Amino acid sequence: MSSESIVKIRGLFKNFDDLIAVNNLDMDVRKGDIYGFLGPNGSGKSTTIKVLLTLVKPERGSIKVFDEELNQNPKKILSRIGAIVEKPSFYERISAIKNLEVLSAYSGIKKTKEEFLKFLKLVGLEDRAHSQVKTYSSGMKQRLGIAQSIMHQPDLLILDEPFAGLDPQGVRDMRKLIKALNSEKDMTIIISSHQLDEIESIANRMIIINRGSAVCEGNVSEIVGRKNLTVRIEVDLPEDAYKKLKSSRLPIKGVSLEGNVLKVICAHEAIPFINQYLHLSGFLVFGISKEKALENYYLTYT
Numbered sequence: 001m002s003s004e005s006i007v008k009i010r011g012l013f014k015n016f017d018d019l020i021a022v023n024n025l026d027m028d029v030r031k032g033d034i035y036g037f038l039g040p041n042g043s044g045k046s047t048t049i050k051v052l053l054t055l056v057k058p059e060r061g062s063i064k065v066f067d068e069e070l071n072q073n074p075k076k077i078l079s080r081i082g083a084i085v086e087k088p089s090f091y092e093r094i095s096a097i098k099n100l101e102v103l104s105a106y107s108g109i110k111k112t113k114e115e116f117l118k119f120l121k122l123v124g125l126e127d128r129a130h131s132q133v134k135t136y137s138s139g140m141k142q143r144l145g146i147a148q149s150i151m152h153q154p155d156l157l158i159l160d161e162p163f164a165g166l167d168p169q170g171v172r173d174m175r176k177l178i179k180a181l182n183s184e185k186d187m188t189i190i191i192s193s194h195q196l197d198e199i200e201s202i203a204n205r206m207i208i209i210n211r212g213s214a215v216c217e218g219n220v221s222e223i224v225g226r227k228n229l230t231v232r233i234e235v236d237l238p239e240d241a242y243k244k245l246k247s248s249r250l251p252i253k254g255v256s257l258e259g260n261v262l263k264v265i266c267a268h269e270a271i272p273f274i275n276q277y278l279h280l281s282g283f284l285v286f287g288i289s290k291e292k293a294l295e296n297y298y299l300t301y302t
Contacts, residue, residue, distance in 0.1 A: 004031040006188045012061035021047040023212035032180050036199035036206030037192040041144040044212035045192045080155035088145025092134035109151050118233040119147040132164040139170025157187045200294040230291040
């Protein structure tokens with residue numbers, strides 16, 4: 001990924017009367033990132049996003065977007081940003097393509113019908129372009145919201161809870177779409193979400209904030225500790241397998257037995273060797289799974 005900064009926040013502070021919403025926050029989003037923005041309810045995520053979109057004015061702090069001060073040229077900067085903040089809303093009794101036509105006219109965006117169809121195809125709604133939006137599922141409305149937010153082909157896309165309320169198929173479609181926009185359309189994407197598994201699977205960098213301040217920021221793989229994974233192993237003779245692993249010379253940092261499940265602390269790269277060792281030692285391995293590393297880290301610090 002590029003080291004070029006797309007969003008650079010330093011010392012951001014915002015309060016609402018006696019409530020401190022954002023407290024001296026520093027944050028860096030680089031070109032090409034899928035950047036996870038995590039934190040519990042009330043941590044300051046929404047306020048930070050609204051500051052980035054100039055919907056809320058901070059008390060102090062420096063905000064650079066595309067290497068320009070946000071408060072000096074907001075109109076130019078915002079023309080390069082697409083965003084969905086909270087749940088997208090549409091005219092339910094008209095079609096998806098009509099919605100895009102109306103909403104683009106409000107925004108001063110001039111596109112042809114063919115171009116609107118291309119955006120709907122990009123988000124997987126081409127076959128339902130002429131259906132009334134009231135017939136859409138929650139996932140389809142989320143994708144329509146993304147189509148609306150990228151009509152001006154932004155360089156930065158901000159998505160607030162894009163997985164909220166989606167069924168498993170909807171989550172899968174959204175994940176695929178976000179990856180495609182990032183890799184094929186060269187969009188840098190900020191995702192505010194409570195879906196930790198999804199952030200762990202699609203984001204390359206992330207920040208966790210709590211009470212308005214950063215807890216950590218960096219590469220997802222480093223934060224979740226690929227060198228300190230907890231791996232759950234189900235075998236036919238767990239007590240014997242526990243003793244065998246405990247006395248082995250495998251590159252593991254710890255092993256315990258909880259009920260009938262082995263829990264092994266090891267590096268990601270050690271997993272196939274542990275599996276092979278157990279097989280060669282005569283054990284039947286029924287399953288190996290990694291515990292939710294990001295969830296464990298998140299709960300520790302929020």
